Structures are given as C-alpha cells and as structure tokens.
Amino acid sequence: xxxxxxxxxxxxxxxxxxxxxxxxxxxxxxxxxxxxxxxxxxxxxxxxxxxxxxxxxxxxxxxxxxxxxxxxxxxxxxxxxxxxxxxxxxxxxxxxxxxxxxxxxxxxxxxxxxxxxxxxxxxxxxxxxxxxxxxxxxxxxxxxxxxxxxxxxxxxxxxxxxxxxxxxxxxxxxxxxxxxxxxxxxxxxxxxxxxxxxxxxxxx
Amino acid sequence: xxxxxxxxxxxxxxxxxxxxxxxxxxxxxxxxxxxxxxxxxxxxxxxxxxxxxxxxxxxxxxxxxxxxxxxxxxxxxxxxxxxxxxxxxxxxxxxxxxxxxxxxxxxxxxxxxxxxxxxxxxx
Numbered sequence: 001x002x003x004x005x006x007x008x009x010x011x012x013x014x015x016x017x018x019x020x021x022x023x024x025x026x027x028x029x030x031x032x033x034x035x036x037x038x039x040x041x042x043x044x045x046x047x048x049x050x051x052x053x054x055x056x057x058x059x060x061x062x063x064x065x066x067x068x069x070x071x072x073x074x075x076x077x078x079x080x081x082x083x084x085x086x087x088x089x090x091x092x093x094x095x096x097x098x099x100x101x102x103x104x105x106x107x108x109x110x111x112x113x114x115x116x117x118x119x120x121x122x123x124x125x126x127x128x129x130x131x132x133x134x135x136x137x138x139x140x141x142x143x144x145x146x147x148x149x150x151x152x153x154x155x156x157x158x159x160x161x162x163x164x165x166x167x168x169x170x171x172x173x174x175x176x177x178x179x180x181x182x183x184x185x186x187x188x189x190x191x192x193x194x195x196x197x198x199x200x201x202x203x204x
Numbered sequence: 205x206x207x208x209x210x211x212x213x214x215x216x217x218x219x220x221x222x223x224x225x226x227x228x229x230x231x232x233x234x235x236x237x238x239x240x241x242x243x244x245x246x247x248x249x250x251x252x253x254x255x256x257x258x259x260x261x262x263x264x265x266x267x268x269x270x271x272x273x274x275x276x277x278x279x280x281x282x283x284x285x286x287x288x289x290x291x292x293x294x295x296x297x298x299x300x301x302x303x304x305x306x307x308x309x310x311x312x313x314x315x316x317x318x319x320x321x322x323x324x325x326x327x
Contacts, residue, residue, distance in 0.1 A: 010307050013271065013278050014228035019299035020282065021235055023291050030242065035234035038241075042233065043223050085237070085247060106255045108273065117223050117233070123273040125266035160248070 047116035048187035050081055051164060054114065055190065056181040058091075059169040069093060072164060076114060083113035087160040092153065094168050094195065099146055100153045101139065101192030102163040103131040109157035111164055115187055122191065132156060142193045165192040170199050229274040236281050245284045253280035 024030040054076055058065035068075035072089030076082050089111055092100040104110065108123040121127050131138050135152045139145075146152060155163040167189040173181060188194035224230035240247050257276040258267065267273050282296075 010304065011226075011228065011271070013232075013275055014226070015300050015303050015307075016278060016282070016296075017228040017232045017235070018303045019296055020285065021231055022299055022303070023295060024235065024239070024285075027290060029244065029290060030235060030238050034238040034242070035231060038234035038237045039224075039230045043230070047223070107251060107258050108254075109251070120225070120270045120273070123270070124268055125262055126268070128267075 042112070042117060046113060048185075048190065049182065050116070051111070051114045051187070051190045052182045052185035053178075054079060054081065054164070055166055055185050056178050058166060059173075059181055060178055065166075068166075081113060085112045086114065086162050089114065089162050089164060090155070091164045091166050092155060093166045094192075096168070097149070098151050098153060099139075099144070099192065099195055100155060100163075100165045101131065101135060102155045102157065102165060103128060104157040105129070105132060106158055109162060111162035114162075114164055115190060119187070139193065142188075144193060144195050146195070165190050167195065167197060170197045173199065225270040226274075229270060229277075232274055232278055232281065236277070239281075239285070244288060250280060250284060253284050256280070257283075 021030070021032070021035065025032060054068065057079065058068050064075060064078070067078070068091050072091040073082060073086060075091075076089065094100055103122075105128050108118055108128075110118040110122065127138065132154050135154050136146060139152070157163055167185065169181075170184065173184070176184075184197050184199065186194060189197065224233065236250060237247075239245065240250060254277060257280045258273075261267060261272070261276050267276070286296075
C-alpha cells in the first residue's frame, strides 16, 4: 500500500464478480453488453406493475381470468408478458374464505418476468423456514391478521412452478379504469403477504 | 435478533423496492441469465447449485440480507463455470488481485485530484 489513510474496501463479492465477468469477456464467452441487456431489462422493464397488469385484466375480463387460472403463462403471453425464466405459472385466487401466500423454502424461486426480482425478506432464512410452519403468525407479523375461519394456503415454489396470488377485487371499483385498478395492486398482494387493498386512502 | 422481529426489520431496510441493492449483485444476476442464454448451463442446473449452496450456508447461519443471499448465488455461479474448465485454477485468483489493484489505483488517482474518465462498473 502506498498510502496510509483508510479507503472503503471493496467487498470480496464485488471483486470476484468483476473478476469472473472480466474472464468471461476475455475468453469471448460473454460480453459486457450481454450482461448489460439483462440488467437493464430487469431494472427498467420488469417489476410488480407487470404482474398488477395481469391481475387487473383478470378482474375486468372474466374470459381472461378463466384462462389465467387454467394456464398462467399462456394467458400472460396474450399480454406479451413472459420469458424463459418461468416455465409454469400457477395463479391462485384469494376468496373471502381463502388466503394464498407464496414462498420458496429451498432457495428463492419467484416469477421474475411477472413480478421482477424478489425483495430481501423473501429470500431470508426466516421467511423461508417459518412461513410453512407458522403461516398465520408470520402473516400477522407482516400485517395480515386473518380471521380463524379463513383458510391459509401456502404455495412452495420447489419445482419449475412459480406462483402468483390473485387478490380479490375490492368492492366499489366498478367505475375504475384498468389502469386505475393496476395502481391498487402491490407486489405484496401478489406474493400474499398483503390482503387488504387500499382504495382512495381507505382500507376496503 | 429474534426471528419473530426479523421479518419486520427486513422490511424496513430501505431497499424494499430496488431490483438490486448493490452494483455487483446486478452484474451477477445479469451474468447468470446471460450465461444461461448462451447455454453454459440451464437455469434448472443453476437453481440446483443455488439450493445446495444455500443449504450449506444455512447449516452454520441464516440468510438475512441481500448480500448473504447473493454471496450464495455468486458461489453457485462460480462452481458451475469452473466445472466447465473455462479458466485455469489460478486465473481467477490472479484476476481478483488485478481488480483490487486497479481499484486502488483509481482511488489513488482520485485522492490526488485526477479525474478518472472510466466509471467503475462494479464496486
């Protein structure tokens, strides 16, 4: 070291990632453009609003809803949504009697092309290990307190199947456009760690 | 930290809605999908490698942050690429040393007030 004052150290992960990318470039396996394209796509084009647009369409179009529940990926393709990262998409519908919630106990499988990338808590050991064991308790910690008579269904993305929760359409939204409906739906609704949908600042 | 308060804490990290918390995790994710697109491995093979790595990690501790998680991801990707013998065993270590050296050089230039034209892609 030629100097003695402190600089922030680069994380070992950053160093190794850069080194691997540099080697892959050098041997012409991957270019930086290849990597840039993926990153840009996930930073700019894909996110929870994509999933919200699917749900909103299902709310306004019963035929689409039926197709979505039968084959999630095929229905998404109708809207130009999809990608090689998801092979099977199973959409599960919340009802007054049922609440669905999604987890991946082994790693962090998630419908990337539909929801973007998962948040940190979804990948945490705590969420992954506890949700199956004590779903009501975990959900209550996340702000979803369910009446005893509501059945909780936990969906574990352990194989190629990815899950998407279809929340219930709130009452008194008949006058809203599809675009306004999209604004009501959050990522957490589609994972199932939120149930209530805010409508004009009031809980429905 | 108690596990029952962990989830609440995780949701308050301020990174909730970012695709990537660090530049390196973005590059890592991009490399993985790009490498899969180039058929270096399938995403199913990557998923299996990631599951193995996470299982190892969780024998000794928990995954609580994005950094923990993407560290597993990095080691899973490294394992898959090294299995293809894309580089010699010492090459990665040498390249890491070069990355560190280049970073130090950049910082030294900045300390001296020189402008560095090329931004750092990963930090």
